[in-house]
Amino acid sequence: MSKNLNNTEYQGTITFKTTGLYHVYLQGRELPCTLSRQLYPGNNGSKTPQRTGLDPVVGDRVQVSCNQAEQGVITAILPRENQLSRRAASPKPGGYAGEQVIAANVDQVVPVFAIAQPIPKWNLLDRYLALAESAGLPALICITKSDLIPQLDTQEREELQDAIETYRRIGYPVHLTSSENGEGLDNFRQALQGKISVFLGKSGVGKTSLLNAIQPGLGLRVGIVSAFTGKGKHTTTAMQLLPLDDTTHIIDTPGTREFGLWDLDPDELEAFFPEFAPFLGHCKFRAGCKHEEEPGCAVRKAVMEGHIHPRRYQSYIRLKEDGLQ
Incomplete structure (x- = not known):
């Protein structure tokens, strides 16, 4: 001391x-x-x-x-050098949901999703990635429980592979990991080295097991996933900064089932989807295009031609609707 x-x-x-x-x-x-x-x-x-x-x-x-x-x-x-904010989960009186600052002075955002148990919600991942983009922070994706891949049916495997290829094509690193057999942990640990990373994810995706696997001395309490609901129970109940070594730290956050972006301007949202960039400015109505029903929209054309994944486009539309509420 x-x-x-x-x-x-x-x-x-x-x-x-x-x-x-x-x-x-x-x-x-x-x-x-x-x-x-x-x-x-x-x-x-x-x-x-x-x-x-x-x-x-x-x-x-x-x-x-x-x-x-x-x-x-x-x-x-x-x-602060930066901060990550979300829309508070509990609206204030009158229906107004205020700002909840998640963390400050971070170097990168790490969304954590499980291959199964609970099943991945890719639209939630898109919200996390939009949060990182809005804060000007890099993001890398960690997918846990890779040891469960043999248990997936053909359709589930195809959906998983499609998602991994989509995010890698956009430019987001994707790490497949398993706390059970150690797959991918060394490479993932290296991607965290020398940075302050904030982990985001639903309860039950294995954030705590992942942290214990890459740093056994932490001794964090691990929760379970309900067999009835398929949803995890909170083991992280408060924000905490955990040291992996002198230069590497993790900000672990409680699991979230819903996630709204704070202070979202629907007209700026397109900038938070990097794969839209080559097509912005090429719409018939230029900056006035909302990328919804307008004729001559270059973004919607890119979706139809396979340059933008339809699911990512749907995430964009849903986020815009959230911002207009």
């Missing part, structure tokens, strides 16, 4: 967050911290932080003041 932390200001990184309590890594150790009253609105003792980008999240670099009892108080949140 490092020297005593008392009567001093330090800079550290938030590694864990739950209601009213934060863990901050600083000076070679984790310190439980609370939030300074100065960061609450109006400095009036309110227990709800401001929702203006000042609410600390995992990955935030913060200033911490320590007293003689080595208790930490977060006194400032340093400027």
